[in-house]
Amino acid sequence: MNTRGMYPPRKDHTVLIALSVSAGVIVLSLLAWFLTRDSPESPAKPSELPSQWPSPGGEVVRQVPMPTGELAVALPGRTSGHVLCGAVPEQTWASALGGPVLREVDKNGLCHVVSANLDVSATFWADPVPTKGVDPEAVTVAGRQGELTRFGPEGFGRILAVRLSDSTEKWVRPTLRLSVHQVPGDRAEHDYRAIALALAGPMVGAITTPGPSLPAADKPREMTPILGTGITDAPYPLITWQLCTQLSRALKVPLDQLEPGPFGSCRHEEDLKSITLTYHQDSTGSFTDRVAGRPAHEKTLGTNIEIQLLDDSRQTLEISWIDGAKPDGELRAFAEEVVPPLLGR
Structure with a gap:
């Protein structure tokens, strides 16, 4: 039986398989090239302002008195955040950051300002910086x-440090520190420098207008309260001076018999009696009572009372009176x- 021609030679069969595989590879390669050629990168999602503001623990910026002289570096932390954010007009923030901005004093007391693309923080630092x-x-x-x-993964961000005082007192934070960087996902180029x-110039100018130098911590000075001012949002020296002034007047004792504290406190001790006035910048108390027309809380009956000083701030005055012979209601x-x-007032 002649079987010639019924089956193709093995060599021809192998060639056909190879050609089929090659053709498939070429088709797939052409398809991949066609799908990817000139294919633009997925457009970046436009940056937007945060939807939640202030951030957790943050405060909306409120108007506070601007310090003068060297007193800016002696502000309580929370107050300094409001001062630094308010020292630059909102339109200047928007102009420098290239669009609408949101401002806050964050949970750490920093002035924190964001635009859709940029993030800025400003604060005072104690030594060492x-x-x-x-x-x-x-x-x-x-x-x-x-x-x-420069700072950051690409070295794009900037930190600007400016020394505002040579004081070495422990209650002083003498260096202004401002940082600028892009928000996550931002791909635009910015002139961070x-x-x-542009922000630091007006900020420093607004908080260092002519005024008093910082005093030594051990030299309290009597200050007559001026109508419309008080200890709220004031530098620590001013707070201490006014606490000692009022304690001296109320107890009818000379100032040199009082013990001023560096962070806003004043005490008088005599025999077994101790009376202390203490300022707190960020109390967590609950105020269900009222004293002197302000929300208050008597923490220890007849011995310790705390008064909230402002409606939109957690600043308080705590009065402690330790005296077993004190009549009821005296505190x-x-x-x-x-x-x-x-x-x-």
Whole structure:
């Protein structure tokens, strides 16, 4: 039987398989090329302002008195955040950051400002100032010497540090520190150096207008309260001076018999009696009572009472009176006397 021609030679069969595989590879390659050629990258989602604001634990920026002289570096932490955010007009923030902004004092007391693309924080630092930047550059800000450095994964952000006081007192934070960087996901180019300088100039100028120098911590000075002012949002020296002034007047004792504290307190001790006035910048108390027309809470009956000083702030005055011979009601009567002048009434 002649079977020639019934089956193709093995060599031809192999060639056909190879050609089929090659053709499939070419078709798939052409299809992949066609699908990917000139295919643009997925467009980045436009950056937007945060939907939740203030951030958790943050406060809406409120108007506070601007410090003068060297007193800015002696502000309580929360107050300094409001001062620094308010020292730059909102339109200047928006102009420097390239669009609408949101401002807050965050949970750490920093002035925190964001636009859709940029993030800025400003605060005062105590010595030693942490060093995070590289490539330092000497700059002049509102007539003061400062240092500008790079920071961040790409070195795009900037940190600007400006020394505002040479005081070494423990209650002083003498260096203003401002940082500028992009928000996560932002791909635009920014002149971070120009932004930092554009913000720091008016900020430093607004908080260092002519005024008093910082006093030594052990030299309290009597200050007559001025109508409309008090201890709220004031630098620590002013708070201490006014607490001692009111304690001296209420107890009818000389100032030199009082013990001023560096962080807003004043005490008088005599025999077994101790009376202390203490300022708190961020109390967590619950105020269900009222004293001197303000929300209050008597923490220990007849011995300790705390008064909230402002409606939109957690600043308080705590009065502690340790005296076993004190008549009932004496603490509240004392509070009614000393609180109004400390509110600027």
